[in-house]
Amino acid sequence: MSRMYENIKGFRDFYPEGMGARRSVIDTLERVARRYGFREVGTPALERTQLYIDKSGEEIVEELYSFTDQGGRELALTPELTPTVARMVVAKQQALTKPIKWFSTRPFWRYEEPQQGRFREFYQTNIDCFGSSDPAADAEILAFTADALTELGLTGEEFEFRVSHRDILGGLLETFDADVDVARAIRAVDKREKIERTAYYDLLVESGLTDAQARTFDELLSADDLSELTSFSDNERLTDAVTNLRAVLAATEDFGAREYCTISLDTARGLDYYTGTVFECFDSTGDVSRSVFGGGRYDELIEEYGGQPTPAVGVALGHSTLSLLLERAGVWPEESLTTDYYVLQVGETRGVAAEIVQSLRGLGHTVETDVSGRSFGAQMGYADSINAQTVIIVGEQDLESDQVTIKDMQSGEQTTAPLDSFPPEQGRPTYDDYA
């Protein structure tokens, strides 16, 4: 049979084995988020297109799945969470106690060309904190992220957070010349590691720096000692940024996350969205070339959306790059089905079998039984294919002596258990309990 309908480019199906692995990753991320007191929010798949135009400009529309609905509204599938949660904060600002700490895991959509680790429909877990400008709030986001990754099985050997501050670049550029196109220069910095050195200087010069300034600028960015910056200039924006970054790093020390953080001044994170701390997570081994995910502080967005001035900091963990990182580190969850029990029927034993099945399910176990009228051999083959740990054979022969047979599928050994005490009131009965 030929395929009637092809996939939509960049959209993926997840079958049970792979979905099980994804579910386990999501559960881990969310479990850690809950420990930090982040609360889950639910958000719509559609927003008014204007929400994104206001934040990112008219050009953004071509990156969106946007359309006019039957009521004439211009809508778009959400390409990211931040505008939505910002809108939510503005809508109920007075009612919400601060800090507002939220998380959510859900799909987003962008009309882009798929590449490694990038799809048109992709999943993110977003963590945001609104209402605190204290460095501890930034540090808590970093600490959460570090805890989540280590809980997934990664170690500090496998990832690093490159941390910077937006005003370090901005302040530094201010000291050179008022005419520098800061956004353009920052975009150049973001490419620094990807392009030729001369091309990088060219980009800096295009943004308004002289050759000599470009060289000085580059040298200062390479410094891992923040005091080199403050001794170069006493520009207030710059020195404030250095002070703030130091405070954030000191707080990560307190939360036990400092060891994962590296000062990396060429971490810029795209356009002028962020206002303070910015950070990206990278694969230390270099196998995943793009950043795994990123976050930072955006203190002005709530006000821009019509709310009271409200500082904010957050991170978005993209599941597609995260799964690349986990796979290459060898800690991606196993993609196989598991089943606690298969209850095998032989002859007309469905009544008794169903009772056992429902009792085991009542104990919280995953239990399957025959729903196809299959033969003994076929049922055994099916039990094997779903990775059943234990098979309970409910056969006419067993019932004649008021017993069931319990078979351990790993070893192949089997024994019998009395029908009137199986299954017990609690626990997870196996072959070993009756051998």
Place this chain on the structure above:
RNA sequence: UCCGGGCUGGGGUAAUGGUUAUCCUUCAGGCUUGUGGAGCCUGAGACGCGGAUUCGAUUUCCGCGCCCGGACCCA
């Protein structure tokens, strides 16, 4: 939007301008209403879509779609 490489049963593959498209695996059933991961038997299942050239196209050419990777972009 642009560039490169792909596309043959569910997965992996072979061959071919002309008869019934190869093999492995998988799936379903059976040998086997009382034993799965071994074997045997039977069955199911494919040339991505459209157009052109041709007596004839899965094969050649063009367009499109999808997949993989890259550029741009990365909120």
